[in-house]
Amino acid sequence: MDIIKQLEWRYATKKFDANKKLSKAKLNIITEAFNLTATSFGLQTIKLIVIEDKKLREPLVEASYNQKQVLDASHLLVICIQRDIEDTDVITYYNNIKTIRNTPDTILKPYQEDLINMMQSKSIAERQQWSTNQAYIALGNLMTVCAIEGVDSCPMEGFLPTKYDEILKLDEKGLKSVLLLPVGYRAEDDMFSILKKVRKPINEAVIKI
């Protein structure tokens, strides 16, 4: 597996083949990879919404500045953050560590306290920004995983999150949409797929000191 070759193969797919579907196995890899994304403190205050149903996706096109990828892709991935982070999120997380690793409370409690205090010291906007950072890490991870698996994707920030939240009833789930990643297979006539990749010369992007 030549990772550089796969990253060069990847591009922001402008037109998906509406008839090609991801296999269950591919979709499982993507969702597992999302759950394995590194997040700050391991707290995982992000969620992935996977939408296959095209009827449900139809009204999302307008909320995405008419970018048809959200409808034509095999699946639409919506990366969401929790609307807020509560003490119970931290407590549940540490209980999970205790269950999985059998770590004694005496070791875990001080870390749990520190994390609760850290979260309480932030404003709700800061907590949302903190979660949004994790959403971008997940996006970076998923684009690379898709490239490795020969799955096309298109990262999208250009959409109306409040419209998405309304249409997908994300408020009821305590979530806010922050990033989109339609996934599937490129259309044969997507002219963007044959354009040369534009990047800075490596010695401008990377500085060795």
Added chain:
Amino acid sequence: MDIIKQLEWRYATKKFDANKKLSKAKLNIITEAFNLTATSFGLQTIKLIVIEDKKLREPLVEASYNQKQVLDASHLLVICIQRDIEDTDVITYYNNIKTIRNTPDTILKPYQEDLINMMQSKSIAERQQWSTNQAYIALGNLMTVCAIEGVDSCPMEGFLPTKYDEILKLDEKGLKSVLLLPVGYRAEDDMFSILKKVRKPINEAVIKI
């Protein structure tokens, strides 16, 4: 290549083997992968600083809350953002597209104008946040690329960026440090390497609708 196996193998390395170095080939893969990271509009307002010299890294330990990974790792990667985004950044980018793809000015100019206007409409803090989002995408990409290549890494937000900027003279380069990623090989006695991974049950992290 089983990507899930590699993502499960990855962990935030707490102790690196100070005697193990990355080969030039591995380092090249990592730097190329950084340059291939998808960024919003393709503008690449982030840079990667690669530090091998241990003398230079010694004063960084204190600026990293004494986390020894920044010194013991084979290389320390510092992901930076540009302090600001100027019109010339956008113009240089579109000139680069023109050179690489031979796209006519009549097609490129309106997009160039739009992007300049979009950037000018933001505050400097907003432009920095915009670039920081791209830094997180790069972090997500690089952690996955390292995992695929059997390279250990440790994502770090916990450091003093202003101290880093001072020590590494980033101000002179028009840069600000935002994220660290020491890379190398785990020490045999890093007890964290054998701990079970803690993640939410997949049906809590991923919602299919």
